[in-house]
Amino acid sequence: MTQAATTTTPGPAVSPWTEGLWRNNPALVQLLGLCPLLAVTTTFVNGFMLGLATTAVMLLTNVSISVMRAALVPVVRIPLFVLIIASLVTSIDLLTSALFYELHQTLGLFIPLIITNCSILAQAETVASRRPVGYSAASALAAGAGFLAVLVVLGSIREIFGSGTLFAGMTMILGPGAEALTVELGFDGMLIAILPPGAFFGLAALLAIRNIVTVRSARE
């Protein structure tokens, strides 16, 4: 990935939004955080909620690290990043279990696994430890939104092809009234789309589309 190299050069001119959403999208360009991405995206709702949780962790870690960046000692920075990320994720895990219990049952293991999402550590290392709070926060939101977008698109594709529905399980977020939001598409779906191969094929298709667009726009 040649584009990934741009992360390490802090060029001031680039908007964090184009970086996170497109040029350095964590999932499509940096290919970080793929373990939860591939495992969770069987439905729109699962992808959406994991994306939200990941974005929240990114924002909170970036802000807290950026605030104390002057005090951070280079030799211990990685352990400190991990400590901060781990305690924030643990708190979010507990809070989702308290407030969105049913959803927590579904996402299960993958909320604690946000700790191991490398794109969060990458944000801490390349952005938050060198940039002011405002920029770090925007960068976290952008990278989180980029990750969320891929989770949602992949989750929707797999849900449509795999289960023949869309927005199933919205009740887990919005309460019992959200049953009506589920769109039944009138077919049973292909099993492979919700099994692990579907995740790899779906992500491959998204990567291919992104690469085609990049190549086209570079030619013009």
Place this chain on the structure above:
Amino acid sequence: MAEGRPLATLLLVAAIATAAALLVTASWEFSRERIAANERARLIASLSSVLDPSLLDRDLDPVLLTVEDETLLGTDEPVEVFVPVDGTTPLAAIFASVAPDGYNAPIELLIGIDIESGRITGVRVVGHRETPGLGDLIEIRKSAWILQFDGKSVDDPPAAAWAVTRDDGQFDSITGATVTPRAVIGAVRNTLLYFEAHRDELIARAEREAEARSEAESGSTQAPE
């Protein structure tokens, strides 16, 4: 920068570690009771789903027994049996049995049995790791397969018919999944066998527990833990 000053570095690490510990403690304090309440609500909701609907208009506060039988209940761990009571009269027995021979892992079940008739009032899968789209059709939110057990008892259908249609039984097969339905059917029947063999003992134990509980409630104003 505190580079080369070990003490300052140490203090920084200690300060951040303390802040992290405080954050996690605060979240735990905030969440602990809510999580316990959520778990309790989920338990009551899942117990309700396997009970005869006529029992649901009352306050469900079942007596909890534990029993052990590795061959019939699928696990060498103690198995929980929830017994809703009317006063001290047991109404039903809900077994948290396990089908040990699931495809990927043991399948956890809740099996409700009417205490008078010995007939099943409901079965639900509460935990499994079967293949999505195949074996997970045993889940109520994926298909109605699990409802076939309602009203069955140990002799109805006869032992030979406790199998999927493909094995000349009377329960629907699940396309693409052979192991999963066999495991569930076997576990349900085994639980019924256990219930028939220990029915009187379970009733006696539940009555004793219910009596002890009501005595404790009337004997002292303290809320039972």
